[in-house]
Amino acid sequence: MRTGKCLFIIFFFIQLFGVSNLLYSQPNTLYFMKGIPQTKDINPARPGITGGFYFSMPLFSKLDLSANTNNWSYNDLIHKGIDNTLNNNVQANHAFWNQSDSLVVDINKFLGSIGTKNFVQESAALTVLEGGYKKGKNFYAVSLTEREFAEVSFHKSLINLLVFGNYQYVGRTYFSGNLNVNTQHYREFAFNYSHDVDNKLTIGAAAKILFGMGVIQSNGVNLIAATPVNGESMDVKINGRVNVSAPVQFNTNPSGEITSINSLPNYKPSDYFSNFGNPGIAIDLGFAYRVNKKTELSVSVIDLGMIAWKTNVTRLTENGNFLYKGINLNTAQPVPLNSLINAVSDSITATFKPTITHSSFSTLIPTKIYFGVDYQLNDIISLAGLSRIRIINSTIHTSFTASANAYVLNGLSLSASYSIMESTFDNLGLGVGIKAGPFQIYTAADNLFSPFYPSKARNMNLRIGINFIFGDGDNGNAGKSGSSSYPNCHCPY
Amino acid sequence: MTTINKFNSGVVLFLTAILLISCGLDDFNLKKLANPTDIVPLVYAPLAYGTFKVDDLLVPPPADNDPIPPGGLTLNPVLLDKMGTSFRSSAIDSVYLITHFTNETPADIQFELLFFNRGVPVGNRFPPGKILAGAKDFPVKFNLGTDDQINLQNSTDVSLNFTLLSPSPGAPILYGAVKGKSFTVKIGFYAPVHLFR
Numbered sequence: 001m002r003t004g005k006c007l008f009i010i011f012f013f014i015q016l017f018g019v020s021n022l023l024y025s026q027p028n029t030l031y032f033m034k035g036i037p038q039t040k041d042i043n044p045a046r047p048g049i050t051g052g053f054y055f056s057m058p059l060f061s062k063l064d065l066s067a068n069t070n071n072w073s074y075n076d077l078i079h080k081g082i083d084n085t086l087n088n089n090v091q092a093n094h095a096f097w098n099q100s101d102s103l104v105v106d107i108n109k110f111l112g113s114i115g116t117k118n119f120v121q122e123s124a125a126l127t128v129l130e131g132g133y134k135k136g137k138n139f140y141a142v143s144l145t146e147r148e149f150a151e152v153s154f155h156k157s158l159i160n161l162l163v164f165g166n167y168q169y170v171g172r173t174y175f176s177g178n179l180n181v182n183t184q185h186y187r188e189f190a191f192n193y194s195h196d197v198d199n200k201l202t203i204g205a206a207a208k209i210l211f212g213m214g215v216i217q218s219n220g221v222n223l224i225a226a227t228p229v230n231g232e233s234m235d236v237k238i239n240g241r242v243n244v245s246a247p248v249q250f251n252t253n254p255s256g257e258i259t260s261i262n263s264l265p266n267y268k269p270s271d272y273f274s275n276f277g278n279p280g281i282a283i284d285l286g287f288a289y290r291v292n293k294k295t296e297l298s299v300s301v302i303d304l305g306m307i308a309w310k311t312n313v314t315r316l317t318e319n320g321n322f323l324y325k326g327i328n329l330n331t332a333q334p335v336p337l338n339s340l341i342n343a344v345s346d347s348i349t350a351t352f353k354p355t356i357t358h359s360s361f362s363t364l365i366p367t368k369i370y371f372g373v374d375y376q377l378n379d380i381i382s383l384a385g386l387s388r389i390r391i392i393n394s395t396i397h398t399s400f401t402a403s404a405n406a407y408v409l410n411g412l413s414l415s416a417s418y419s420i421m422e423s424t425f426d427n428l429g430l431g432v433g434i435k436a437g438p439f440q441i442y443t444a445a446d447n448l449f450s451p452f453y454p455s456k457a458r459n460m461n462l463r464i465g466i467n468f469i470f471g472d473g474d475n476g477n478a479g480k481s482g483s484s485s486y487p488n489c490h491c492p493y
Numbered sequence: 494m495t496t497i498n499k500f501n502s503g504v505v506l507f508l509t510a511i512l513l514i515s516c517g518l519d520d521f522n523l524k525k526l527a528n529p530t531d532i533v534p535l536v537y538a539p540l541a542y543g544t545f546k547v548d549d550l551l552v553p554p555p556a557d558n559d560p561i562p563p564g565g566l567t568l569n570p571v572l573l574d575k576m577g578t579s580f581r582s583s584a585i586d587s588v589y590l591i592t593h594f595t596n597e598t599p600a601d602i603q604f605e606l607l608f609f610n611r612g613v614p615v616g617n618r619f620p621p622g623k624i625l626a627g628a629k630d631f632p633v634k635f636n637l638g639t640d641d642q643i644n645l646q647n648s649t650d651v652s653l654n655f656t657l658l659s660p661s662p663g664a665p666i667l668y669g670a671v672k673g674k675s676f677t678v679k680i681g682f683y684a685p686v687h688l689f690r
Contacts, residue, residue: 075520103526165534167683230593230630231681233539326680329543334572334650455520 026064027461028401029417029429030444032374032384035407036433037132038062038442038465040141042370043286043300044204045194047132047139052471055131061143062130062465067122067457070397071423074455076113078103107163116156117177117395123149123366127465137196139204145190149366150183171229178240179221184363185213186280186307200290205283210365212278212307214246217363221318233325238352242316243361245309247272250316250356257353264312280307282365298372308362315361316354324348366390374405381406397422401429401446411435419446424458440467531690537683540590543571547598548672550655557669561600565656566668570607573651588642588684590635594624598674600666601625603656606635608648616644624676626660653678 031042039048056062080103125147132141155177166174187210194204221240227233247267251260282305288298327340369389376382386401403417413433421427428449433442443464450457519525548554550568596602602624608615619641622633637645645651655676659665 078523078526079520103520103523105526107532161534163532163534165536165683165686167535167537170537170683227537230632230679231537231539231591232542232593232679324539325542326539327541329541329571329573329653329678330545334574335541337573337575337651454518 026066027429027431027444027446027463028386028388028399028419029403029415029431029446030463031370031372031386031401032382032403032405033413033415033431033433033442033444034382034405035411035413035435036440036442036465037141037467037469038130038463040132040139040192040194040204040206042302043288043298043372044192044206044284045202045286045288045300046298047134047141047192047194047204049132049134049139049469051134052469053131053133054467054469056127056129056143056468057466059128060466061127062125062463063127064123064125064461064463066124066461067120068422068459068461069120070115070118071458072110072113072118073458076106077110078105079109079455080104107159111156111159111163114156114159117153118156119151119153121149121151123147132192139192139194141190141192143188143190143192145188146185147188148183148185151180151366152182153178153180155179166225166227169225170227170231173224173226176223179218181216181218181242182363184215184217184307184365186278186365187211187213188282190284192284202288204286204288208282208284208303208305210280210282210305210307211276212245212280212309212363213272213275215243215307215309215363216246217243219243233323235321235323237321238318239320240318242354243309243363244314244316245278245312245361247312248314250314252356255350255353256356257349258356275311277311278307278309280362280365281305286370294376296374296376298370298374300370300372302368302370303365304367306362306364308360310360313358313360315357315359317357318352318354320352322348322351380408403429403431405431411440413442415444417446419459421446421459427459435469438468438470440469441465442467532688533685534688535683536686537681540680540682541573542677542679544675544677545571545655546673546675547657551672554672555668557667557672559668560665561657561659561668561671563659563662563665565603565658566600568655568657570655571653573653574649575645575651576649582686584687584690585642585684586639586687588637588682590637591681591683592622592633592635593679593681594622594628594631594633595677596624596626596628596631598657598671598676599626599660600657600671601660602676603658604633604678605652605654605656607652607654608644609650609652610648615648616641623658 026042030036030039031046033039033048035048037048037054039046125145127143127145130141130143132139134140157174158176158179161174161176189209190206191208192204192206194202196202219241221242222238224237226235247264248261249264250258251262253259282303284300284302285304286298286300288296290296324344327335327337327344329335331340367390370386372384372386374382374384382405384403384405386403388399388401390397399419399421401417401419403415405413405415407413411434413431413435415429415431417427417429417431419427419429426449427447429444429446430448431442431444433440441464443462445451445460445462447457447459447461450460451462454460545568547568550571551566552569555566590606592604594602594604603621604624605621606619619635624631624633657671
């Protein structure tokens with residue numbers, strides 16, 4: 001009971017800001033916001049302050065929530081109204097289904113909305129401690145962040161099989177494509193450093209020490225089934241691997257089949273959160289280069305790293321191949337169907353029995369690459385363009401963001417953005433940062449309207465954070481950072 | 494501090510506004526998922542296969558120079574004992590049995606599918622299929638409706654009946670020409686399966 005509660009708490013934590021509401025990593029809008037120290041999170045060469053030090057609100061330094069798909073939404077699968085898959089007679093005869101407030105699962109609409117390769121992804125990150133210091137040309141910062149993310153990627157052919165069955169593949173070879181699940185929870189200690197090399201070039205890096213808390217990761221799970229035209233056999237191959245590091249144990253019977261999964265006995269939530277047995281490392285790299293007085297180019301690579309999972313590890317490996325031809329009628333007379341069916345069933349079970357090992361494994365964390373260009377229109381406003389590249393399920397996903405960014409009233413940072421993400425063109429974003437004295441709060445999102453239409457959203461993200469900034473301002477030693485002395489700077493001070 | 498309070502109020506107001514103004518939050522209330530929308534995939538699987546030599550299915554065999562009679566030469570049926578096996582599911586309204594024949598004999602073969610309950614025929618006879626001499630992977634399809642599935646469920650045996658026929662009634666084939674020959678039957682099925690029924 002106690003371990004069950006423990007698992008619930010852990011699961012709740014992992015899913016705290018998870019798929020319940022479709023929310024993606026740091027908003028692109030944040031990249032060019034002015035006067036926000038956390039712009040270093042997306043490019044370590046852009047620390048956002050010119051001098052002094054800052055620390056963020058303890059326990060709530062910043063919060064990132066995000067979710068996105070490859071251009072399909074929750075409403076493409078579940079929505080109000082009449083199910084399009086039902087024929088007109090059925091709809092007419094069942095008035096209940098015509099009620100507008102009832103929900104329907106619309107498989108046809110879903111199939112029409114998804115692509116060949118699909119994914120749904122969510123992530124959440126809560127920074128509990130952060131502080132930084134800039135003096136002269138050098139900037140230093142440290143932070144402690146809890147991060148989790150979950151990605152599920154699948155091929156359309158898998159849905160086709162579930163919806164239409166395998167009869168359509170008689171005479172052909174069916175390939176499910178890879179079904180990948182990757183959910184990780186880890187703790188991140190980050191150490192940032194950036195340096196103004198000269199008035200044109202700033203370089204930055206972040207070294208991150210990671211500690212994995214839990215992971216479920218599948219690797220190339222796929223199904224191939226070949227049936228000849230005469231339907232005489234089904235040659236089924238299932239391959240793949242699932243890696244788990246979590247306080248669970250897989251129970252097997254003497255023949256090695258998994259019979260149940262339960263939590264580790266006497267495992268407490270504190271054991272989970274104090275687990276430092278899965279170390280990892282990651283780096284962020286970036287630079288910002290001023291091409292001329294008004295134009296700056298910047299590039300960054302974020303979260304290039306991996307975690308080695310060593311504690312509570314279970315690895316399930318499946319590499320089964322079964323040629324199913326049915327029951328052999330030449331065995332005896334009369335043919336004992338029951339015993340033959342049981343024999344076939346036993347052989348299928350024995351063939352598709354995953355091998356369980358407990359060796360350590362490693363996982364990559366999702367790497368992002370940013371290319372930015374910033375053009376200073378005047379002392380207040382700059383126009384910027386940003387491209388973000390991610391690799392999901394061996395496919396490159398690129399988004400583009402154009403933004404206008406301003407710093408006005410000696411404390412108000414504003415950004416308005418338009419993004420093209422995953423073939424969606426309705427992403428109007430906003431970033432606002434308010435600074436009053438040392439206190440600063442800021443928020444940014446790439447799709448301002450998604451929170452109002454969550455069931456229709458394809459991309460949702462939100463960053464909110466609170467800082468206390470002291471001693472910031474143009475002290476004359478800020479290198480190219482400092483709007484008064486250096487009017488082309490992305491930083492307003 | 495006043496600024497902090499103002500901002501906190503602003504955040505609370507913003508979140509409240511989202512909650513109040515958000516459209517479609519009700520769409521996440523899966524308790525309203527009252528529509529019994531069904532998914533009905535067509536599932537196919539091979540069921541059985543066998544290769545039968547003609548003289549293995551005739552005890553006692555006729556003489557080699559006996560012609561196949563005009564009404565055909567009925568072979569001993571292949572019986573499938575289905576005791577302890579259930580073939581009925583509420584998720585399935587109809588099942589289509591697809592048999593593929595390869596007839597390596599010089600005679601045509603008539604194929605029938607029958608259900609028996611302890612020797613007594615159950616249900617209607619299915620229209621037989623005829624496989625021409627030399628046919629390869631010739632398909633014969635049987636549609637098992639709901640009644641047929643009930644009959645199958647209530648039966649103890651499934652009988653596969655084969656009758657040899659001379660292709661040309663005026664020129665009967667002698668038994669000796671077919672006794673060493675064989676034919677192959679492969680039975681598969683496909684059925685619309687109502688996953689949520």
